[in-house]
Amino acid sequence: MLSQTIINGLLLGGLYATASIGFSMVWGVMGVINLAHGGFIMIGAYVSYWAFSHFGLDPFFAIPLSMAVLFVLGYFLQAVFVNRVMRTSLLLSLILTFGIDMILINIVVLVFSSDFRSVNTGYSGSSLQIAGTLVPYVRLATFVFALALASAFYLFLRRTRAGQAILATALDKEIARLMAINPNRVYALTFAFGAALAGAAGALASMLFPISPSMGKEFIGAVFVITVLGGIGSIEGCVLAGLLYGLVQAFTSLVLGVNYQNVVAFAVFLTILILRPRGLLGQRFFGEIS
Amino acid sequence: MACLLYCATAGAAPGENTLKIGAAVSLSGKFAREGEFLKEGYDFWKDAANAAGGIDIGGQKYKVEIVYNDDESDAQTSARLTEKLITEDKVNFLFGPYSSGIATATAAISEKYNVLTMVPMATADSIYQRGYRFVFCPSPLASTGLLPVLELIESLPSKPGTIAIVGPDSLFPNITAEAARKKAEQMGLKVVYTAKYPQSTPDLSSVVTALKSAAPEVVLATGYTQDSLLLVKSMRELQVNPKLIGLAMSIAVPDFRDSLGPVANQIMGVDYWVPTLTYTGHVVKDSTTYASQYKAKYSKDPTYQAASGTAGGIILQMALEQARSTDPKLVREALLKLNGETFYGKVEFNDRGVNTAAKLNVTQIQEGRPTVVFPVEVREKPVQYPKDAWK
Secondary structure, eight states: HHHHHHHHHHHHHHHHHHHHHHHHHHHHOOOHHHHHHHHHHHHHHHHHHHHHHHOOOOHHHHHHHHHHHHHHHHHHHHIIIIIIHTTTOHHHHHHHHHHHHHHHHHHHHHOOSSOOOOOTTTTOOOOEEEEEEEEOOOOOOOHHHHHHHHHHHHHHHHHHHHHHHHHHHHHHHHHHHHHTTOOOHHHHHHHHHHHHHHHHHHHTTTTSOOBBBTHHHHHHHHHHHHHHOOOOOOOHHHHHHHHHHHHHHHHHHHOOOOGGGHHHHHHHHHHHHOOOOOOOSOOOTOOOOO | OOOOOOOOOOOOOOOOOOEEEEEEEESSSTHHHHHHHHHHHHHHHHHHHHHTTEEEEEEEEEEEEEEEEOOTTTTHHHHHHHHHHHHHHOOSSEEEEEHHHHHHHHHHHHHTTTTOOOOOOOOGGGGGGSSSSSEOOSOOOGTTTHHHHHHHHHHHHSSSOEEEEEEESSSSHHHHHHHHHHHHHHHOOOEOOOOEEOOOOOOOOHHHHHHHOOOEEEEEEEOOHHHHHHHHHHHHTTOOSSSSSEEGGGGHHHHHHHGGGGGGTEEEEEEEEOTTOBOSSSSSHHHHHHHHHHHHHSSOOOHHHHHHHHHHHHHHHHHHHHSSSSSSHHHHHHHHHHHEEEETTTBBBBBTSSBOOOOEEEEEEEETTEEEESSSGGGGOOOOOOOOOOO
16 A cells, blocks of 8 residues: 555656646746636646547647647736736736636636536556556556656756746846847746646646536645745756655555645645745745845 | 525516515525526426416415525525515515525524525534424435435345445535444444545545555445545546445536446435436426426426425425415424425425435436436336446
8 A cells, every 4th residue: 555655646746746837937937926827727627628528639639739728828818917917016916817717717617617527538547557556547647748748848948048038037137138038028938838837737637637617726725835845936846846745645645544635735845944945946036026 | 796686576466465485595606506406496386386376375376476585605695685585575485595504594594583494405414403493304314315325235135244434524424424334333334444535635546545455345425526526536547346336415416427427337326306206296296297397498407406496395385285374383383294295205394394204315327327226116227236347
């Protein structure tokens, strides 16, 4: 049972990590705490569901589709709405993104109704047997994909010009301007990528969890904890924190019982914040709100 | 934001008698879906009664009028609206809201004014243990939630020996789980594992991993639709194969079945009402008739919430006809003496307003169709036991 617990924790942690990267980047680069992130995850899941039920498209192939849809949505929302409140106060961006989240949820209720949906592929329930431990195929594939996406985004940020523009703007907006980087474009791009990653996480989640308009709300708590735990703006931090979060929850369930999952996870979170406020792998300039 | 819905139905012509019934139900908020079903059930009865010329009370014909207010799925709002319906709208009787939590608040108000309330969708036992005299519920109570499944297990030729009970940590599921655990122990079953998980948990693999190592022959779950879906999917992923899976709530919900597809086969649960029940009664002949008339009227299939609303109206009508008066005390006495049947089930109230003859039935999904398998007198097909392993 111990090895099964470890596997359960790691596999789920990988998914949570991907769900958190977008949120973390937006917070680190733009200083915006995007409460609509849960809504983006939910829409990613619905895109995957829609593609699966209408075209029989396997959810793994729906990931690029979800990412594309959310990229466009994210870019639009940032350029038209979020940009206007970014320079004012943190509270306003919280309220705005909260409002966007509510609008997204209610649109989905109108279009899809609040009935629960599920994506059941042929391989949905099957598992790989390794020495008495069952590794469900879907969870394993989700885990691998999640880490691949995290790595790809990390490389994007470090190796491409657009990615480096994002990092530069986060470090110092004024100097970045001097380097012919348009901050508004960068912010829109960052938000769009954040949304796209949320969409990918949603598409992956559609295979594991029941899909409903309010499913994003269950993620946002974990996403918050993982972001701050890993260090705001740090992708490696998100991955590490995500895996840690998954493991802590799984072990707590084993040792203390399922009700204590959240209590212990948040206790660990608070402890690390007290001992190391910038998170596990965070750097000091990300997370400062200018 | 607050939207009080006044839905005064057909105005009475001068000289006609009107029976005014108030109903504070959830038309917005988290119970909007269920509240809407309940309202449609109440309206179905009202239209059927009025189409037959109204209710006969002591030789006089009364037209039924229902005044609806939206309680926004909030207990305080519902209590306030109930008071308003009694004191300002001067209703004769009340139809209860959806959910025990809200009904607990409104019952206190209606009791204060001695206004009789028929509340088919508030089944927490605690409401009926407070000595209220004017609250009546035709549906079976929460504590009986999983008992029919246990009775079915008792009737099996080769009984299973071990059982696990899991569910969210919430009022209704806790009541159901506790009652089921007591009965299982009485029956001699060994309870090898119980778990209470946080209601909106996104992942149940830890619970299912523990289930796997406990290896019970029967798994009973008291969860809502979302977590029951998650539980079943996780059990399949981790290859947990009990001989029987019984659910307290979700089996009645169509999207539970539709989401799972063939995976849902042979899972069973309790149901307040299905269209294939064979009880017969007044105003609505039987469940098949109800289902087809409801579908013709509202273009969708009826749910148990709607059926319970209609049944509540029918039972009130039966009592009014017996009492030959609209005096709540006389109607109360008539209700206590009532011993009959509606399409929804048998009726016999005790002095706390609990319908002791109400029985949940066990529905099993066979080939994608929910099929009544217990009690034997009203079943469609025999139960499929033991359950096949997940494919």
